[in-house]
Amino acid sequence: MSLYPPPQAPAPASQDLALRTIAHISDLHFGKVDCATLPALTAAITAAKPDVVAVSGDLTQRAKSREFSAARKFLDTLPKPQIIVPGNHDVPLYNILKRWRSPLKNYRHYISDDLEPFFADQEIAILGINTARSLTFKDGRINAVQVANACRRLTEHPESAIRIVVTHHPFDSVDQARTRDIVGRGSMAMAGFAGCGIDVILAGHLHTSRISNSAARYHLPGYSALFIQAGTATSIRQRGETNAWNLLRVERDAIAVDCFTWQAGEFSVAKTDRFVKKSDGWTIRTTEP
Ligand SMILES: [Fe+2]
Numbered sequence: 001m002s003l004y005p006p007p008q009a010p011a012p013a014s015q016d017l018a019l020r021t022i023a024h025i026s027d028l029h030f031g032k033v034d035c036a037t038l039p040a041l042t043a044a045i046t047a048a049k050p051d052v053v054a055v056s057g058d059l060t061q062r063a064k065s066r067e068f069s070a071a072r073k074f075l076d077t078l079p080k081p082q083i084i085v086p087g088n089h090d091v092p093l094y095n096i097l098k099r100w101r102s103p104l105k106n107y108r109h110y111i112s113d114d115l116e117p118f119f120a121d122q123e124i125a126i127l128g129i130n131t132a133r134s135l136t137f138k139d140g141r142i143n144a145v146q147v148a149n150a151c152r153r154l155t156e157h158p159e160s161a162i163r164i165v166v167t168h169h170p171f172d173s174v175d176q177a178r179t180r181d182i183v184g185r186g187s188m189a190m191a192g193f194a195g196c197g198i199d200v201i202l203a204g205h206l207h208t209s210r211i212s213n214s215a216a217r218y219h220l221p222g223y224s225a226l227f228i229q230a231g232t233a234t235s236i237r238q239r240g241e242t243n244a245w246n247l248l249r250v251e252r253d254a255i256a257v258d259c260f261t262w263q264a265g266e267f268s269v270a271k272t273d274r275f276v277k278k279s280d281g282w283t284i285r286t287t288e289p
């Protein structure tokens with residue numbers, strides 16, 4: 001029997017007039033997946049009919065060929081286009097030679113040779129940035145060239161298009177004083193992103209679902225982006241939360257985020273957060289329920 005039967009899940013709870021929808025999944029961790037979640041995730045995402053699927057890294061547990069092969073088979077069941085970035089688990093940990101000589105060889109072979117995947121139309125512009133490094137085992141890093149390139153590519157499109165960056169490592173965590181979980185050179189990157197009006201940053205890594213405003217951590221006058229962090233969609237490596245993923249419904253100056261969680265053998269909407277864009281950036285409007 002196929003692991004991926006045809007989708008039969010119900011449509012998402014709310015589909016109100018979004019101009020674009022983005023399914024955001026993260027931390028699949030093939031090698032440590034709960035197999036029951038896979039066909040359910042395909043069904044739920046297919047039913048949502050997203051314009052883009054964003055995958056924010058850690059596709060595998062140990063960057064092995066068989067894990068990447070399984071990840072590739074799964075990704076092929078999801079709608080396209082897909083914006084995928086690697087995570088720290090997609091770089092070999094124990095094979096030192098591979099870690100230094102060709103850290104993303106398997107990722108490039110099975111997933112994509114493009115480490116800056118990009119999609120844009122009249123409504124959204126979305127770019128993936130690789131924050132996984134050989135030098136920093138668990139932590140990630142972003143550099144000035146990546147930030148400059150992101151700003152150049154994301155501003156080539158209509159002023160009204162919502163500008164979205166996808167990274168594995170997050171720019172924020174629950175504890176304001178804790179910087180260990182945050183991508184290296186995050187402050188430099190946020191100053192650059194403020195300069196080119198990045199609206200949303202999608203990330204993973206922490207295996208918890210969370211949305212916050214950048215202004216709470218990065219004090220940049222007149223600027224507040226949305227940090228949207230997805231939990232682990234399919235992995236048994238949970239951090240006190242069930243498996244989850246997000247569906248973003250994007251309008252010009254408003255974004256709703258449905259958080260789908262794994263409940264009773266299917267993914268269903270547990271919470272919807274709504275945000276609006278004002279003169280000083282993105283701010284929360286309502287949370288349901
Ligand atoms: Fe992870």
Ligand SMILES: [Fe+2]
Nearest residue numbers: 058087088205
């Ligand atoms: Fe990670």
